Amino acid sequence: MVANIQEKSLYLPRLAKMTKKERFTEKEMFFEFRFDDGSNLNHRPGQFVELSIYGIGEAPISISSSPTQQGYFELCVRAVGRVTNYLHKNLDVGSYVGIRGPFGNGFPYEKFKGYDMLFICGGLGVAPLRSLINYTLDKTKRNEFGKVYILYGCKNNQEWLYQKEVESWLNRADVETYLTVDKCTDSNWKGNVGVITTLIPKVNFDVNKTIAVICGPPVMYKFVVLELKNRNFKEENIYMSLERKMKCGVGKCGHCQINNVYVCQSGPVFDLPTVRKLQEAI
Amino acid sequence: MEEYVISLEGIKGLLENLTREGFNIYAPSKNNDRFVKVKDIDEVALFPDRRPTDISAKECLFPKCEPVFYYKREKNNVEIVDIDPNGNKVLFGLKPCDAASFTIIHKVFNWDYKDKFYNKRFDNSLIIGLACTYLDDYCFCTSVGLSPVSTVGSDILLVRLSDVSFGVIVITDKGGQLVKRYPQLFEKGEPTKSKQVLDSIGGPARKFDHKKVKEWLDNNFETDFFNSIGDICVGCGQCTFVCPTCHCFDIVDEDYLYSEGRRMKNWDGCQFYLFTLHASGHNPRDTQYKRYRQRVNHKFKYYVDRFQEVLCTGCGRCSRGCPVSIDIGDIVSRISKLS
Numbered sequence: 001m002v003a004n005i006q007e008k009s010l011y012l013p014r015l016a017k018m019t020k021k022e023r024f025t026e027k028e029m030f031f032e033f034r035f036d037d038g039s040n041l042n043h044r045p046g047q048f049v050e051l052s053i054y055g056i057g058e059a060p061i062s063i064s065s066s067p068t069q070q071g072y073f074e075l076c077v078r079a080v081g082r083v084t085n086y087l088h089k090n091l092d093v094g095s096y097v098g099i100r101g102p103f104g105n106g107f108p109y110e111k112f113k114g115y116d117m118l119f120i121c122g123g124l125g126v127a128p129l130r131s132l133i134n135y136t137l138d139k140t141k142r143n144e145f146g147k148v149y150i151l152y153g154c155k156n157n158q159e160w161l162y163q164k165e166v167e168s169w170l171n172r173a174d175v176e177t178y179l180t181v182d183k184c185t186d187s188n189w190k191g192n193v194g195v196i197t198t199l200i201p202k203v204n205f206d207v208n209k210t211i212a213v214i215c216g217p218p219v220m221y222k223f224v225v226l227e228l229k230n231r232n233f234k235e236e237n238i239y240m241s242l243e244r245k246m247k248c249g250v251g252k253c254g255h256c257q258i259n260n261v262y263v264c265q266s267g268p269v270f271d272l273p274t275v276r277k278l279q280e281a282i
Numbered sequence: 283m284e285e286y287v288i289s290l291e292g293i294k295g296l297l298e299n300l301t302r303e304g305f306n307i308y309a310p311s312k313n314n315d316r317f318v319k320v321k322d323i324d325e326v327a328l329f330p331d332r333r334p335t336d337i338s339a340k341e342c343l344f345p346k347c348e349p350v351f352y353y354k355r356e357k358n359n360v361e362i363v364d365i366d367p368n369g370n371k372v373l374f375g376l377k378p379c380d381a382a383s384f385t386i387i388h389k390v391f392n393w394d395y396k397d398k399f400y401n402k403r404f405d406n407s408l409i410i411g412l413a414c415t416y417l418d419d420y421c422f423c424t425s426v427g428l429s430p431v432s433t434v435g436s437d438i439l440l441v442r443l444s445d446v447s448f449g450v451i452v453i454t455d456k457g458g459q460l461v462k463r464y465p466q467l468f469e470k471g472e473p474t475k476s477k478q479v480l481d482s483i484g485g486p487a488r489k490f491d492h493k494k495v496k497e498w499l500d501n502n503f504e505t506d507f508f509n510s511i512g513d514i515c516v517g518c519g520q521c522t523f524v525c526p527t528c529h530c531f532d533i534v535d536e537d538y539l540y541s542e543g544r545r546m547k548n549w550d551g552c553q554f555y556l557f558t559l560h561a562s563g564h565n566p567r568d569t570q571y572k573r574y575r576q577r578v579n580h581k582f583k584y585y586v587d588r589f590q591e592v593l594c595t596g597c598g599r600c601s602r603g604c605p606v607s608i609d610i611g612d613i614v615s616r617i618s619k620l621s
Contacts, residue, residue: 010397010398012351015362055543252391255558260584279504
């Protein structure tokens with residue numbers, strides 16, 4: 001982990017301009033931001049930023065775009081709190097927000113080179129994983145990885161995020177994409193119905209050379225891990241991104257602490273053996 | 283360590299001189315509730331046998347609420363103004379359990395990213411400690427590696443020799459420079475005399491081995507031990523606010539006009555339900571016993587694992603002020619006997 005130590009105050013954001021805003025679902029929206037000087041965020045897939053709206057507050061949001069996309073970065077945000085609701089309802093293209101970060105460790109993709117990749121995304125968990133998926137699928141990086149499997153589940157047919165991109169994954173010959181909905185609300189849906197764990201038995205991966213990367217709601221991890229263990233998946237090949245309330249992002253304020261670990265700094269990405277040692281983690 | 287003697291009048295003269303030099307003096311208030319900026323030097327109390335202030339001296343260097351920047355908004359445009367936390371301070375009359383806290387929390391503010399707000403205040407402060415003779419049932423400084431006469435964290439430690447004279451033990455260069463600046467106020471002291479006084483000050487009655495506490499916590503996370511405490515604790519969080527070493531904070535915006543405001547760093551506490559509540563509704567510490575377990579573990583295990591320091595100075599404030607009489611000293615003493 002390389003700390004980018006700022007000489008200025010740790011809590012001082014940079015201004016970024018909203019350049020795209022698109023509605024995905026009733027609750028989720030997609031945003032693109034750019035810095036006025038054209039500089040890159042210089043993030044790793046799996047890292048997050050502290051997004052602030054002046055007068056409203058600050059919230060941690062995972063970065064959804066791949067670092068191979070230059071000059072801008074993308075966030076997928078669910079409207080649940082003060083900041084996110086204000087972002088959805090009151091800010092339009094051209095508005096400025098504050099950005100601190102990127103923070104956190106991100107996925108150790110250097111270690112994944114040569115492996116097959118199994119992505120398991122539940123709901124909004126696709127947002128941070130999309131950063132790594134698009135990195136893996138980027139034409140300059142694709143040959144560094146083996147097969148790519150994407151498992152993506154939603155509550156119902158109205159909840160798909162990044163629908164166009166999901167379709168492009170379905171159409172790619174070098175990606176196996178499996179979709180499921182917990183509850184079918186579209187009579188034309190021909191795909192799987194059931195929770196995300198029901199997809200795992202359908203995938204024919206090689207446990208000796210596959211890395212599984214999981215992100216989803218907290219309840220999902222335990223069951224996905226169980227299902228992977230049923231397939232004799234190695235614990236050290238399972239990675240997950242944890243959700244915590246990261247307030248300062250720099251390992252001081254204490255909100256994201258699990259045992260002696262600050263998730264905002266040592267996480268949010270952990271391998272399963274580490275998570276097993278952290279009580280209260282999942 | 284160099285030693286000097288200063289008279290009561292000399293101390294007053296010293297504080298007057300420092301005020302003239304532009305230092306702000308912080309000392310226990312008249313009713314002993316907290317450290318306040320001194321307006322009248324005659325009011326500074328110099329009694330080593332006073333009870334620790336209700337709220338610790340922590341807030342002099344890490345204020346309860348502090349702005350981290352100001353902003354102005356106009357339509358889509360935002361302007362941000364940074365803050366420079368300067369100003370020289372003298373923290374006067376800290377008990378060793380208060381002075382030591384700064385050395386301990388210095389580590390969390392500097393382990394990777396540096397927090398300039400804390401650091402600047404720390405660098406611009408001179409800490410004058412006062413050896414303590416107040417010992418009650420809640421004190422346990424000797425059990426966490428300190429003592430009523432500990433020099434940890436002080437630049438100078440005063441020892442009360444008589445009603446009118448104090449021994450001066452110089453601990454840091456900063457403290458030494460102060461003595462050199464005002465040679466007329468300090469006489470060369472006899473180390474034996476203050477040593478006699480120091481030796482005569484005993485320790486608090488409560489004693490336990492903090493290493494034993496950690497040993498037990500290392501192996502007992504899923505335990506019933508904290509359930510009964512969780513049932514009693516009302517989650518008011520006063521323990522985290524009066525504590526000299528608790529350092530968690532929140533970051534919030536305050537708009538005082540529609541178009542301008544400031545971003546604040548405010549103290550927060552792990553005993554609150556909202557502390558770990560995610561926007562999604564998920565809360566990793568959803569019941570009070572988990573939050574109390576977090577507090578004990580953070581103080582006696584997690585911080586030790588990470589920074590090799592116990593996150594507690596044994597001042598006993600959290601227990602003295604608890605509305606439902608939860609006594610952390612008693613709890614960790616019991617834990618130390620379990621391993």
